[in-house]
Amino acid sequence: MTLVTHWSPVIRRQAGRIMIVLLALGFIAAVGWRFAGTANAKGGYAVPQDGKMEGQLGIRITQAALVADGGLVEIRYTVLDTQRASAFQNDVKHPPLLKNEKNGKTAWRAALMKQGHELRPGQTYYVLYLNNKNAIKRGDKIEISTGSRKLAHVPVR
Secondary structure: OOOOOOOOHHHHHHHHHHHHHHHHHHHHHHHHHHHOOOOOOOOOOOOOOOHHHHHHHOEEEEEEEEEOOOOEEEEEEEEOOHHHHHHHHHOOOOOOEEEEOOOOOEEOOEEEOOOOOOOOOOOEEEEEEEOHHHOOOOOOEEEEEEOOEEEEEEEEO
């Protein structure tokens, strides 16, 4: 014996509308959750800026964070000037030096994450550093120095 239930057209339309509303709310929640963890989200995370350093390197430092279970320090930057940023990214022998302001320890072994294409203004890229002997910890502030310029008080996430 089979049991067949037929829904009336009115119930099907209401069920369809409810499903569309639920899908829309789910999408909005997913987008909100995805972007809640960005560096610009509320939570008080702000990186100091140095206009002279940005002009010299063609980049703006946007984040310092420990990754890979604390074994690596990731420095994110946004490209402001493609020519200068390319020179910065191609200078693998002189990457910025990271110095912990609290204990004076440094991280200097860097792996520039070279992209397979030309840099784009407004695009974010990153540099990874080996966190030698746990020189840098979450919550510390670091100084990022390159050449004659220094960006101090950069909080580490």
